[in-house]
Amino acid sequence: MTRKPLLAGNWKMNLDHLEAISLVEGLAAHLKDANFDYDKADVVVIPPFTDIRSVQTVVEADELGIAYGAQDVSVHESGAYTGEVSAAMLSKLGVKYIVVGHSERREYHNESDQLVGEKARVALAGGMIPIICCGEGLDVRKAGKQVEHVLSQIDGALEGISAEDVARSVIAYEPIWAIGTGEVATPEDAQEVCGAIRERVAELYDQNTADAVRVLYGGSVKSSNVKEIMAKPDVDGALVGGASLKAEEFSKIVNFEA
Numbered sequence: 001m002t003r004k005p006l007l008a009g010n011w012k013m014n015l016d017h018l019e020a021i022s023l024v025e026g027l028a029a030h031l032k033d034a035n036f037d038y039d040k041a042d043v044v045v046i047p048p049f050t051d052i053r054s055v056q057t058v059v060e061a062d063e064l065g066i067a068y069g070a071q072d073v074s075v076h077e078s079g080a081y082t083g084e085v086s087a088a089m090l091s092k093l094g095v096k097y098i099v100v101g102h103s104e105r106r107e108y109h110n111e112s113d114q115l116v117g118e119k120a121r122v123a124l125a126g127g128m129i130p131i132i133c134c135g136e137g138l139d140v141r142k143a144g145k146q147v148e149h150v151l152s153q154i155d156g157a158l159e160g161i162s163a164e165d166v167a168r169s170v171i172a173y174e175p176i177w178a179i180g181t182g183e184v185a186t187p188e189d190a191q192e193v194c195g196a197i198r199e200r201v202a203e204l205y206d207q208n209t210a211d212a213v214r215v216l217y218g219g220s221v222k223s224s225n226v227k228e229i230m231a232k233p234d235v236d237g238a239l240v241g242g243a244s245l246k247a248e249e250f251s252k253i254v255n256f257e258a
């Protein structure tokens, strides 16, 4: 089964709405110059909440083939939940993807696998695609327990999600020790865990679901290393942080030569 590659740029807490407009316009211009074929890969930008409306305006006005996402979602529908943003609000803004369970939210906001799973279900129920993040810290990696650790995160996050919904979901393996450090997992490291995730999905559901779900790698991805990582059979794309903040660099990542 061929899975369409997905290259997503997680801007994290960077760029105001004016800078967001400029980055999306710059990215689109670089892709146009490179004659990028949007059938080749899904291109996604994931700005902070405050930039989403501006990104929507640019994407719609210029009819860009770029999709956009959100970095989090509330599990609540509406009401007295100060600071929260609902799935319905995001859907109304044309959001297609929602990152859930990023290691930074797990660490700084104590998000558990169960909460991550709940957020994934909320995204799916709202018609959007969750990008479910998982990954081990350096201590776990040093102990050689990365596969076991990630699979237990996956078990928790996928609980109660149907096979059909898992098939349209995205899972992002991001070893914490490789995030923002310049330390990239080797393509073999990425394949080991991404392959194990796919096998787990086959065990929990069936082979068709495992063949359909897209599994990304994230952690210090750049234009200089994306090709070798993407060459691995179970790596379907990348969740990019720092390098997605530069239009030209992210356009090169997106337009990786297969």
Ligand SMILES: O=C[C@H](O)COP(=O)(O)O
Pocket (backbone or CB within 6 Å): 010, 102, 174, 178, 179, 180, 181, 182, 218, 219, 220, 221, 239, 240, 241, 242, 243
């Ligand atoms: O969501 C993206 C990841 O945390 C990777 O970030 P990075 O590319 O800056 O290492």
